[in-house]
Amino acid sequence: MHSKRARLDRFMSVHLGINRRDVKLLLAQGRVEVDGSPAVDVRQFIDEFTQVSLDGRSLQAKKPAYIMMHKPAGVVSATRDEKHITLVDLLDESAPADLHNVGRLDFNSTGLVLLTNDGRWSRALMTPDTKVPKVYRVRLENPINDDYVKAFSEGIYFSFENITTRPAQLNIIDDYTADVTLVEGRYHQIKRMFGRFQNPVIELHRYAIGSIELDSDLEAGQSRALTEQEVKNI
Secondary structure (H helix, E strand, O other): OOOOEEEHHHHHHHHHOOOHHHHHHHHHOOOEEEOOEEOOOOOOEEEOOOOEEEOOEEEEOOOOOEEEEEEOOOOEOOOOOOOOOEOHHHOOOOOOOOOEEEOOOOOOOEEEEEEEOOHHHHHHHHOHHHOOOEEEEEEEOOOOOHHHHHHHHHOOEEOOOOEEOOOOEEEEEEOOEEEEEEOOOOOOHHHHHHHOOOOOEEEEEEEEEOOEEOOOOOOOOOEEEOOHHHHHHO
């Protein structure tokens, strides 16, 4: 199905090469099922994950996939790259071919990455309006203090884009380590925020997105499917 969402009669007309009146007849004969139940209304809308069958033969059986990965350093947050290993390269052969990453981590950053083939889900997670928090453990070259906490909470001005970041939470762990919580994901945002203090980021590791935390026993490069509850709760 080319469209992500369409009326059932349009989908079947295009898929089977028949007119919409014939689709209505198929429904009247009880030959069409949608998500395992007899279809009764040609006007009902289906999406790319709706299961549709005719006489028991599947016309559409795509299933949504949601995956947690522990991204290693030196891996590109992309599905293809001519020079470097990508997130998709780390998945096993059973993974769906149409996955995309939900947001990005820099080449040398590590930690939690989510992959899916559900575009609506990934857009909902990444838009700043939904305010899904992303939490990072950051190690700095120079000591940090409470001045950083205040600046992050007020938002930091990026002159190149002429914008001020949304308020971010910074929790100091020790003199050189902090946890940063963002609800947006601008280009190299954390590095640039610490750049205001001319304090280079040595390590950047994301360990949570919303309610999903990176499994402590998931080795770098490993992945697993999210549970149904994790997908809903985030």
